Amino acid sequence: MENHEYFKVWQEGLFQGKACLITGGSGTICRQQAAALMKLGCSVSIVGRDQEQVDSVVSLLEKIGAQAKAKVVGFGGCDVRSIESMAAVVAKTVSAFGKIDYVICGAAGNFMSDFNHLSANAFKTVVDIDLLGSFNTVKACYPELVKSKGSVLFISATLHYYGVPFQSHVGAAKAGIDALSNALAVEFGPIGIRCNCIAPGPIGGTEGFNRLVPNKKNFESKIPLQRVGRTKDIANATIFLFSPAAEWITGTVMVVDGGFWQMGNFN
Numbered sequence: 001m002e003n004h005e006y007f008k009v010w011q012e013g014l015f016q017g018k019a020c021l022i023t024g025g026s027g028t029i030c031r032q033q034a035a036a037l038m039k040l041g042c043s044v045s046i047v048g049r050d051q052e053q054v055d056s057v058v059s060l061l062e063k064i065g066a067q068a069k070a071k072v073v074g075f076g077g078c079d080v081r082s083i084e085s086m087a088a089v090v091a092k093t094v095s096a097f098g099k100i101d102y103v104i105c106g107a108a109g110n111f112m113s114d115f116n117h118l119s120a121n122a123f124k125t126v127v128d129i130d131l132l133g134s135f136n137t138v139k140a141c142y143p144e145l146v147k148s149k150g151s152v153l154f155i156s157a158t159l160h161y162y163g164v165p166f167q168s169h170v171g172a173a174k175a176g177i178d179a180l181s182n183a184l185a186v187e188f189g190p191i192g193i194r195c196n197c198i199a200p201g202p203i204g205g206t207e208g209f210n211r212l213v214p215n216k217k218n219f220e221s222k223i224p225l226q227r228v229g230r231t232k233d234i235a236n237a238t239i240f241l242f243s244p245a246a247e248w249i250t251g252t253v254m255v256v257d258g259g260f261w262q263m264g265n266f267n
C-alpha cells in the first residue's frame with residue numbers, strides 16, 4: 001500500500017464520524033481508497049469474497065485507523081451477485097458503525113476472451129459481478145443512504161468509449177454501470193444522495209493492468225501524462241467526489257487515466 005501525505009491537499013478529519021462500505025474492498029485499488037478515507041477519519045467496511053484477503057487488508061488498515069481515530073471491519077464470503085449476501089453485510093456494517101454515509105461499488109471481474117471463445121455464462125458472469133453487483137450494493141445500502149443523505153461511487157472504465165477487443169463482456173458491463181449511475185443520480189438527487197463514477201485508466205500493479213497490458217515496454221510514452229496510474233490517483237479522486245467540495249456534482253464520470261483513452265491506444 002502506498003503512503004501519501006493527503007493532508008497537504010485534504011483537510012485532516014475531513015471524514016471524521018463518517019462510514020463507508022466498499023465492495024471489492026480488498027482489491028488493489030479499493031484498499032487504497034479505503035486507506036485514504038481512513039486517514040481522513042472515515043470508518044470503513046471492507047467487503048469481499050475471499051476471507052483471507054479481506055482479513056489481511058483489514059489488519060493493514062487497522063494500523064492507519066488507530067492513528068486517525070477511524071475503525072475498520074471486514075466481511076469475507078460476500079458475493080455481490082447475491083442481494084441476500086449484500087443485505088447481510090450492510091446489516092453487519094450498520095451494527096458496527098450505526099450508519100453508512102458512502103458506498104464504493106468496487107467489486108469487478110475480468111478476463112481476456114475473444115467473442116468466439118466467450119460462453120454465454122462467461123459473459124453473464126462478468127455482467128453479474130460488475131453491473132448486477134453494483135445494483136445490489138446500492139439496493140442493499142439504499143435505506144441507510146436515504147437516512148445519511150449519502151453518496152455513491154461506481155467504478156467504471158473507458159473500455160466502452162470505443163471498441164476494445166477481447167473485452168466485449170467487460171465493456172458491456174461497464175457501459176451499464178455508467179447508465180445506472182446516471183439514472184440513479186437523477187432519481188436520488190431530490191432526496192440528497194449523489195451518484196458518480198470513476199473510470200480508471202491503466203493503474204500499475206492491478207490485475208486488470210497486467211492482463212490488458214502484457215507488454216509494458218515504453219508503455220508510459222503512450223500516455224499523455226507520461227506515467228502509468230497509481231492507486232493514489234484513484235484515491236484522490238474518491239476523496240474529492242465524497243467531499244463537500246463536490247456537493248454540486250452528481251451523475252458525472254470522472255476519467256482518471258492521464259489522458260490515455262483519448263489516444264485510443266488499446267487498439
Ligand code: HXC
Binds near residue numbers: 108109123125208212
Ligand atoms: C474465457 C472464462 C475465463 C477466461 C472464466 N471463464 N475465465 N472464459 N476466458 N479466461 C468462464 C468460465 O469458463 C465460465 O463459463 C464462466 O466464465 C464463469 O467462470 P467461473 O470461474 O465459474 O466464475 P467465478 O468463479 O464466479 O469467477 C469470476 C471470474 C474470475 C470473473 C471468472 O476471474 C474472478 O472471480 N475474478 C475476480 C477478480 C478479478 O477478475 N479482478 C480483476 C478485475 S480488473 P462456462 O461457460 O465454462 O460455465 C477489472 C478491470 C476492468 O475489472 C477494466 C480494465 C480497464
